Amino acid sequence: MIIRDSERGLTLIRQTEHARLCGVMAHAWGNDRFQPPEPRIPVIEAAAEHDNGWQEWEDAPRLNPESRQPYSYLDIPVDQHLEIYRRGIARAVSRDPYVGLIVSLHGSRLYARFRAGQPGATEFLSQQESLRDRLIQGLASDPGLEPYTRPDVLEVNRDLLFGWDVLSLLISHGAAWQSTVVCPTDYEGNRVEVTVGGGGERWQLNPFPFREPLELSVAVAEIGAKSFADQEALREGLEGARRRKLEVVIEPG
Numbered sequence: 475m476i477i478r479d480s481e482r483g484l485t486l487i488r489q490t491e492h493a494r495l496c497g498v499m500a501h502a503w504g505n506d507r508f509q510p511p512e513p514r515i516p517v518i519e520a521a522a523e524h525d526n527g528w529q530e531w532e533d534a535p536r537l538n539p540e541s542r543q544p545y546s547y548l549d550i551p552v553d554q555h556l557e558i559y560r561r562g563i564a565r566a567v568s569r570d571p572y573v574g575l576i577v578s579l580h581g582s583r584l585y586a587r588f589r590a591g592q593p594g595a596t597e598f599l600s601q602q603e604s605l606r607d608r609l610i611q612g613l614a615s616d617p618g619l620e621p622y623t624r625p626d627v628l629e630v631n632r633d634l635l636f637g638w639d640v641l642s643l644l645i646s647h648g649a650a651w652q653s654t655v656v657c658p659t660d661y662e663g664n665r666v667e668v669t670v671g672g673g674g675e676r677w678q679l680n681p682f683p684f685r686e687p688l689e690l691s692v693a694v695a696e697i698g699a700k701s702f703a704d705q706e707a708l709r710e711g712l713e714g715a716r717r718r719k720l721e722v723v724i725e726p727g
């Protein structure tokens with residue numbers, strides 16, 4: 475769950491919606507300066523599905539008793555987050571082994587960077603490494619995908635997804651907390667710092683990584699309250715939420 479807090483109340487964006495936006499970005503990625511993702515369809519699917527383990531949780535979000543708001547991806551306890559991520563990775567693997575490989579790499583990056591030392595993190599990281607070894611072995615007999623299981627190729631696809639993840643989060647939050655995002659420009663190891671400008675419903679990127687200006691329609695739920703007495707109050711708030719679309723444009727900066 476992504477939460478925007480304002481005077482008027484809360485604006486909530488589901489992780490599954492945020493991931494869908496990553497898929498749209500992956501689909502539109504590429505021009506003279508930026509090489510499009512390869513293998514195209516599995517990487518786009520990995521982007522679009524990377525947070526889909528949140529789906530069940532977000533159907534009935536749990537209340538953080540301290541903030542009195544639903545947990546967001548930032549404060550959700552590690553046991554719930556691990557359950558979400560394990561479910562999402564398993565679903566991605568069952569959909570397509572290469573999709574699972576990239577989603578697993580993304581999960582490991584999140585745990586290595588942001589949740590290292592939390593209970594279960596080390597175990598999760600080693601389980602994911604074993605899972606990826608198995609997936610790579612399985613893909614060795616697939617001549618169409620085997621070349622894309624090389625470590626350097628996987629690293630680029632993992633970093634592309636991380637870049638889309640950050641860009642999509644910035645847009646979902648409506649404000650940039652960082653002014654650059656490092657993105658691969660090819661599969662030869664080159665990377666560039668993309669400068670992020672703007673905010674709200676109009677954003678600028680330089681250099682511009684998409685084929686053309688990108689229009690995104692973001693599904694949000696607006697609740698006219700900022701805190702909830704208990705789980706039931708949160709459920710009622712969500713039931714009465716105003717659901718609408720934010721129209722966002724990303725253009726060359």
Ligand SMILES: [Fe+2]
Nearest residue numbers: 492524525639
């Ligand atoms: Fe994400």
